[in-house]
Amino acid sequence: MRKKKKKNLPVIVGSVIIGIFIVIAIFCEQLAPYDPAITSINVYQRPDSAHLLGTNDLGQDIFSELIYGTRVSMLIGVFAAVIATLVGTTFALLSAYYGGIVDRLITSLTSLAMAVPGLALTTLLVCYLNPGKLSLIVAISITSWTGTARILRSRLLTLMEEPFIKIEKAIGQKDSVIMFKHLAPNIKDIILSRGAMSVSGAMMTEASLSFLGLGEFGEKSWGSILHYAFFRNGVIRGLYWWYLPPIICTSLAVLGFMLVGYYGQQNK
Amino acid sequence: MKKSYSKILCMLIAALLVVSFAACGSSGGNSGSKSGGHVAELRIGTTTANDTFNILSQGGIFGRINYIGFVHGNWVYIDENRQVQPYFMTSFNISDDGKVLDFTFPTTALWGDGEPVTGNDVMFTFDFLKNTAKSNYLIHLEKWELTGEGSARLTFSEPDAYQFLLRGAMTVGCIPEHIWKEMVGNPDYGSWTDERAAIGCGPYKLVSKDVDAGVSVYEAIPQNNYAGEITVDKVTIKTYADQTAVLMALQNNEIDCYYAYSSPIDATLIDMVASDPNIDIGESYYAGQNQITFGMTRPAFSDYNMRNAVLKCFDWDLLANVQGGKYGEVPTSNLLAPPCLGFVNTYPKFKQDTAEAEKILNEAGYVDKDGDGFREFPDGSPLDILVVPQYSKDMNLRNRIAEVMMDNLKAIGIKTHIDPEMIANSEIWESNILDGNYDIAIGYTTSGMALGTSTAFRYYVYEPQPGTSRESSWLWGTCQDPEFNSEVWNMIASSSEEEFVSHIKRLQEIFSEQLIGASLGWTKSFFPYRTDAIQGWDNFPSWGVINNKTWTTLKAK
Missing domain, CATH: 3.10.105.10 (Dipeptide-binding Protein; Domain 3)
Known part of the structure; x- marks a missing residue:
C-alpha cells in the first residue's frame, strides 16, 4: 500500500496566493475596470459600486491602480530575484568548486556586500542610475545575491566531498560540466527556495523605493500608490481606502513567496 | 502617632504630585505675559532647518526670517499693500531722476553684541555689498556718503534707487564693520560660520541655539525699535519634521504660530486645525x-x-x-x-x-x-x-x-x-x-x-x-x-x-x-496661529502673521 504523501499546507497556501497575483499581473488590462491613468474631478471618493476602492487625489480609480501595480511589483520582484539568484548561485559554484584564492575573494566580496546596509545601497544606486524599471531591477539585484551565495556555498562544500564529484574530477571532466550538470542540480531545491524568498525581498525593496519616490514617473506600483497616499497626508486625513490596499497587497505577496520559500526548503 | 505621620507624609507627596502635574499641564502655554502688555515669549514653529546663523546668508530659518527684519536690520520693508515702508532707513527720499537716494538712520541703534551702530557701519555696508558681495541691486551705485549725523546719500549712475529699495529690501541691511571687516574681499562671506556672523542690528539678537534640537532663541533689543515699540520680548523658533508635526504642536499649544518662507501649510492639512476655536487658520490669497x-x-x-x-x-x-x-x-x-x-x-x-x-x-x-x-x-x-x-x-x-x-x-x-x-x-x-x-x-x-x-x-x-x-x-x-x-x-x-x-x-x-x-x-495660503494668549496678529497676504509688523503689534491677551 502506498503511503499517502503529507500535504504541505503553507506551501499550498503560498502557491495559491502567488498564483492569484500572477493571474492578476498577466490579465490586468482585462481585470481593471478603468485605465488607472485617467484623471477626473471626482477626487478622494470613498469606495462605492463605481469605484470599489475609491479614488485618489487625481480622481484615478485606486482598484485599477492596484491591479496594474501588481504587474509592476511582480515584474520587478521576479526579475530582480532571478538575477540575484543566478549571480548568487554562480558565485557559490565558483567559490566552492575552485576554493583557494577564488573562494577567499568571493567570500570576502560576499562579506563586504553583506556589511553594507542593503536598502541604503540600493537607494544610492537607484539615484545614480537613470530612473526606470530596469534601474530598479539592477539596483535590487546587485544588493540581494549575497544570502543565496553564502547558503549555497556551504551546501556545495559538503557536496564537493561526495565520491561522485571526486570521480568526475578524476576522470578529467570539464569544470563547467561538473559545476552546472552535477553540482547545480543537487542544490536546485535550495536555489528555488532562495529564489522564492528573494522575490519577496525584492518586492519589499521595490515597494520601499517607490514609497520613497524613487520609482518611475507615472508608474502604478504598490509602492508608488502608497507614496502618493502619504504625500497627500492620507493617514492623518483617514483616507484608509487609499493607503491600506497597497499595504495589504504587498504583505500578502511577500507572505506567499515566504511561505513557498521557507516551508518548501524546510520539507526537503 | 506613627500612623498619622505616615498619613501626613502621604498627603504631602500627593499634594506635591498634584502641583507638579498642574505645572506640567500649563508648561505648554504662553505664560508670563500681562494682559494688553508685552508678549513674554513668542514661539514660532517652522519646517525650515535651524542650522545656519549668518546675517548675509539666506539659508535656514535664520536667513528666511531675516527677510522681515529680525536679527538683520533691513533698510526698509514692503508692507501688505506692497508699499515700501521705513525700517532701518527711518526716512528716505528719491530724487526726481531716480538716481539719488537720501535717507536717515537711527543714531541710537545697537548691534547684537552691544556696540553702537555708527555712520561708519552704514558706509562700510555699502562698500561691502558693492565690492565684496557684488550685490545686483548696487551695480550702478557710484557714490555712498554720509551727509550728516544719522543721514546719508546714495548716488546711482542709472535710475535704480526705487529698485534698490523694492528689490533689496528683503535681503540686505546694515552690517557691523567691526565684525565683517575680516571678510572684506572674501567671496565665501555667506558661509562664514563664526558665532559673530549672526550679529545684526535688527530688533532681536540670537541668544542661544541648539542645532540638533532645531531650536534657536532670540531676545529683543529695545533700542532697535525701527517700526515702533517692540512688544515681543523673546522669540523661540522651533523646527519640526513636517507640517503635520507643526500643526500638532500648534494644537497642543507648544507654539503660537507657523512661519516658513513661501511654504504655507498644505491645503489638505489645514482642516486638522480649522475647527479649533483657539486657532485661526491664517487664510489669504497666495501670490505664488x-x-x-x-x-x-x-x-x-x-x-x-x-x-x-x-x-x-x-x-x-x-x-x-x-x-x-x-x-x-x-x-x-x-x-x-x-x-x-x-x-x-x-x-x-x-x-x-x-x-x-x-x-x-x-x-x-x-x-x-x-x-x-x-x-x-x-x-x-x-x-x-x-x-x-x-x-x-x-x-x-x-x-x-x-x-x-x-x-x-x-x-x-x-x-x-x-x-x-x-x-x-x-x-x-x-x-x-x-x-x-x-x-x-x-x-x-x-x-x-x-x-x-x-x-x-x-x-x-x-x-x-x-x-x-x-x-x-x-x-x-x-x-x-x-x-x-x-x-x-x-x-x-x-x-x-x-x-x-x-x-x-x-x-x-x-x-x-x-x-x-x-x-x-x-491657491490660498495658510499660516495658522493661536488666538487664545496673544492678540494683534496681522496676516499679510501670502506671507502670514510673522512679518515686519509682528514685533510691534502683538500684545498679550
Whole structure:
C-alpha cells in the first residue's frame, strides 16, 4: 500500500496566493475596470459600486491602480530575484568548486556586500542610475545575491566531498560540466527556495523605493500608490481606502513567496 | 502617632504630585505675559532647518526670517499693500531722476553684541555689498556718503534707487564693520560660520541655539525699535519634521504660530486645525503659483493654435484642486495671482472645452494621419510633446500636475512624454530649460518673487536685459516677442510704482492675447496661529502673521 504523501499546507497556501497575483499581473488590462491613468474631478471618493476602492487625489480609480501595480511589483520582484539568484548561485559554484584564492575573494566580496546596509545601497544606486524599471531591477539585484551565495556555498562544500564529484574530477571532466550538470542540480531545491524568498525581498525593496519616490514617473506600483497616499497626508486625513490596499497587497505577496520559500526548503 | 505621620507624609507627596502635574499641564502655554502688555515669549514653529546663523546668508530659518527684519536690520520693508515702508532707513527720499537716494538712520541703534551702530557701519555696508558681495541691486551705485549725523546719500549712475529699495529690501541691511571687516574681499562671506556672523542690528539678537534640537532663541533689543515699540520680548523658533508635526504642536499649544518662507501649510492639512476655536487658520490669497511655460522656439508651441487648444483641453477644476484642495481656484489668462500689484481682474477664467480644442487642432491641420490614435503635425511629421516639471527636492506636486496634463492631452489625441533624467537630475533639467528644450515646462513662482518686481513674467522672457548676455542671465523663457521682452525689463527697472503698474498691465494684455503660458491655479495660503494668549496678529497676504509688523503689534491677551 502506498503511503499517502503529507500535504504541505503553507506551501499550498503560498502557491495559491502567488498564483492569484500572477493571474492578476498577466490579465490586468482585462481585470481593471478603468485605465488607472485617467484623471477626473471626482477626487478622494470613498469606495462605492463605481469605484470599489475609491479614488485618489487625481480622481484615478485606486482598484485599477492596484491591479496594474501588481504587474509592476511582480515584474520587478521576479526579475530582480532571478538575477540575484543566478549571480548568487554562480558565485557559490565558483567559490566552492575552485576554493583557494577564488573562494577567499568571493567570500570576502560576499562579506563586504553583506556589511553594507542593503536598502541604503540600493537607494544610492537607484539615484545614480537613470530612473526606470530596469534601474530598479539592477539596483535590487546587485544588493540581494549575497544570502543565496553564502547558503549555497556551504551546501556545495559538503557536496564537493561526495565520491561522485571526486570521480568526475578524476576522470578529467570539464569544470563547467561538473559545476552546472552535477553540482547545480543537487542544490536546485535550495536555489528555488532562495529564489522564492528573494522575490519577496525584492518586492519589499521595490515597494520601499517607490514609497520613497524613487520609482518611475507615472508608474502604478504598490509602492508608488502608497507614496502618493502619504504625500497627500492620507493617514492623518483617514483616507484608509487609499493607503491600506497597497499595504495589504504587498504583505500578502511577500507572505506567499515566504511561505513557498521557507516551508518548501524546510520539507526537503 | 506613627500612623498619622505616615498619613501626613502621604498627603504631602500627593499634594506635591498634584502641583507638579498642574505645572506640567500649563508648561505648554504662553505664560508670563500681562494682559494688553508685552508678549513674554513668542514661539514660532517652522519646517525650515535651524542650522545656519549668518546675517548675509539666506539659508535656514535664520536667513528666511531675516527677510522681515529680525536679527538683520533691513533698510526698509514692503508692507501688505506692497508699499515700501521705513525700517532701518527711518526716512528716505528719491530724487526726481531716480538716481539719488537720501535717507536717515537711527543714531541710537545697537548691534547684537552691544556696540553702537555708527555712520561708519552704514558706509562700510555699502562698500561691502558693492565690492565684496557684488550685490545686483548696487551695480550702478557710484557714490555712498554720509551727509550728516544719522543721514546719508546714495548716488546711482542709472535710475535704480526705487529698485534698490523694492528689490533689496528683503535681503540686505546694515552690517557691523567691526565684525565683517575680516571678510572684506572674501567671496565665501555667506558661509562664514563664526558665532559673530549672526550679529545684526535688527530688533532681536540670537541668544542661544541648539542645532540638533532645531531650536534657536532670540531676545529683543529695545533700542532697535525701527517700526515702533517692540512688544515681543523673546522669540523661540522651533523646527519640526513636517507640517503635520507643526500643526500638532500648534494644537497642543507648544507654539503660537507657523512661519516658513513661501511654504504655507498644505491645503489638505489645514482642516486638522480649522475647527479649533483657539486657532485661526491664517487664510489669504497666495501670490505664488505653479505655471506652465510653452516652448515657443520649438515647432509645436510656436503655433498659437496649438497653445490655444492645449489650454482649452486642460481640466482646470482638477488642476486647481490638485494644487489648492477645496480652496483652489481656476485662474484667469493674465498669469498673475490676485495679490500681485497691478493685477487686473477682468480677464476670462480658463475653462475646459475639449470639443473646441479638438476643433482648433483639426482646422489647423493637426490630425491623426497614420492611424495610431495620436495627431501629427500638419506636414505629417510625428508630434510628441515633451513635458518638463521643474526639478526640485520635492517633485510630487509638479509630477501630479504633469500626470493630469498628460492625461488631458492624450484625451484630445496629443502624444506626450517625460524625460526621466530631467526630473531626476537638476543639472540636466536646468541645462535643458536654459536651452529651451521643452514643449511644456511646469514651473513655480515663489510668493516673494511674485510680489517683488520681477513677478512671474520674468520666467517667460527670451531676450536678456539690454546690455547683458543671455548666457549670464539665467533665462528660462522662450517668448521672443520684442514688445513682451522689453516690457518685462522695463517693468523690472521701473523707477516708481506708477510706472511698474503701467508695465505690468500691458504685460497682462500681451500675455493673455498671445497665450505665452498660464498660471495653473490660484491657491490660498495658510499660516495658522493661536488666538487664545496673544492678540494683534496681522496676516499679510501670502506671507502670514510673522512679518515686519509682528514685533510691534502683538500684545498679550
